[in-house]
Amino acid sequence: MVWTETLERFPYPFKEDVYRYSNNSVPMENPISVEMNSRYVEEIKLKRQLLSDHPERCFQSLPHSIKAQWEAAALVMEQLAGAYPETFSLKKNGREWTFQNKTLNEMQSFTYGDTASLDHEPLDFVGRHVQEDLILMMQRDGDLYLDAGQLCFPANWSLAFNLGMKFRQIHHPIPGFKEEGLDSRILKFLLRLESGVPWERKNWSLMAGDRLDTSLETFDEWGKLRKTVTRDNAGEFVHLRIEVQKLFRLPQTHSILFTIHTYVISLERFCENPEWKRQFYEILKELPPHITDYKGIGRYKGAVLAYLEEQL
Amino acid sequence: MKKVRKYIIIADEKGLELLRPLFRHSMTVEMLSFNEELADQLARQKIGTYLYAALPWQQLAQVRKWAEDAGFSDEEAEYMGYGEKEQHVYCCRCHAVGKDTVKCGECGLLLELSDHYSSLHDAYLAYPVL
Ligand code: HEM
Ligand SMILES: [Zn+2]
Numbered sequence: 001m002v003w004t005e006t007l008e009r010f011p012y013p014f015k016e017d018v019y020r021y022s023n024n025s026v027p028m029e030n031p032i033s034v035e036m037n038s039r040y041v042e043e044i045k046l047k048r049q050l051l052s053d054h055p056e057r058c059f060q061s062l063p064h065s066i067k068a069q070w071e072a073a074a075l076v077m078e079q080l081a082g083a084y085p086e087t088f089s090l091k092k093n094g095r096e097w098t099f100q101n102k103t104l105n106e107m108q109s110f111t112y113g114d115t116a117s118l119d120h121e122p123l124d125f126v127g128r129h130v131q132e133d134l135i136l137m138m139q140r141d142g143d144l145y146l147d148a149g150q151l152c153f154p155a156n157w158s159l160a161f162n163l164g165m166k167f168r169q170i171h172h173p174i175p176g177f178k179e180e181g182l183d184s185r186i187l188k189f190l191l192r193l194e195s196g197v198p199w200e201r202k203n204w205s206l207m208a209g210d211r212l213d214t215s216l217e218t219f220d221e222w223g224k225l226r227k228t229v230t231r232d233n234a235g236e237f238v239h240l241r242i243e244v245q246k247l248f249r250l251p252q253t254h255s256i257l258f259t260i261h262t263y264v265i266s267l268e269r270f271c272e273n274p275e276w277k278r279q280f281y282e283i284l285k286e287l288p289p290h291i292t293d294y295k296g297i298g299r300y301k302g303a304v305l306a307y308l309e310e311q312l
Numbered sequence: 313m314k315k316v317r318k319y320i321i322i323a324d325e326k327g328l329e330l331l332r333p334l335f336r337h338s339m340t341v342e343m344l345s346f347n348e349e350l351a352d353q354l355a356r357q358k359i360g361t362y363l364y365a366a367l368p369w370q371q372l373a374q375v376r377k378w379a380e381d382a383g384f385s386d387e388e389a390e391y392m393g394y395g396e397k398e399q400h401v402y403c404c405r406c407h408a409v410g411k412d413t414v415k416c417g418e419c420g421l422l423l424e425l426s427d428h429y430s431s432l433h434d435a436y437l438a439y440p441v442l
Contacts, residue, residue: 056407140383141383141385142385143385158404158407158437160407161402161404161407161428161430161433161437162430163430163432164430164431164432165430165431165432169429169430169431172427172428172429173426173428216404216439217404217405217406217407218405219404219405219439219440219442220405220421220440220442223440223442224442226442227442
């Protein structure tokens, strides 16, 4: 699942030599909620395996989310068919729709709006065709609620625990988020999100190892690896984990589709770009403890800095 | 015409004692009690109504859930609990909800309790001790 394409196409997340939490969302240049790359088949296979082995960990929904799930699924299928016509097609005859995935050689006919015509709930169905995790935030009473989601590759959080939560409650674990008023500002921004004007942002972290499924449910297994990072193995073993997150307003149900595409690249590979290496070194060196600790880098930050210094 | 804010109080005897210092004579107040109709009664309230609830922790969690379902935001409500606090702990590994804050009674994971709270589960999230 590790990045093997050219570095130019890697979603580099940094702007300045200093990193702080902020609302770093920008309007999307190429307005599409999901993207396919060369890892497609491999990641879909992993996703479906996780969904079948750990259904309650990977998919959650509240009953009132079905209509919004259909709207989200329709948006994703339409965009797939529009952006990748060699791979996907969507044929509509009134409410009778047929979705085709040529890469996987799959075809699904269903009645739009009738969940019984699918094997899974709509968001769970469409999520099995894309590399992204899909989160549905429903808007009511001036707030956003996490009312459905398909999440296979979380960065150490639990969808089952977060189900039904409001935006600011979801972000409660992030140090300084509330104190700096960031949570309220970002919520305000999201409540005003307009359909047809999607936004995106990038989030980043470091991890020991390269697994995509860093769920909170398995944190006791993969979290231990942090103790084994050294200056000598950091280049191969430590990975940058970038999430490209996209926000789409769904006009009919006035909800928001939040998609997360996770990219993982080894430090070694990342450092092939000298400017990236230099800038990341500056950022990491300066990163304040509250962010380092929240991201779980505290234990091996020294080893990574030593590795980077050696390379500079 | 000046709008008069309406206040709702949900409290038992002990709870009322706790709330008394907060009240002025001029307030328009309605008293409700903790019973089966409460969820509906809350749902019928007009926007802008302010809620005070003072009850034992257990009942308070239920009232808070009903109030949130009825659309009361954190800015429109104040919750005061008293008595023995039943702390529900959500195990991040197996999702069991228990009372032990150190070790999950279901899967045996050693836990580190956080203050991350879910009203749906009425429980605090516990992370593993690494
Ligand atoms: C609306 C959809 C969104 C959802 C469902 C969501 C969900 C989450 C979750 C579950 C976490 C992990 C919290 C934990 O530790 O338990 C998180 C972290 C975070 N979120 Fe969001 N988020 C959303 C939008 C945003 C937006 C628009 C921003 C804009 C700045 C943002 C900024 C952050 C930041 C800075 C972190 C900490 C990440 C880190 O340090 O690695 N989120 N979010
Ligand atoms: Zn457990």
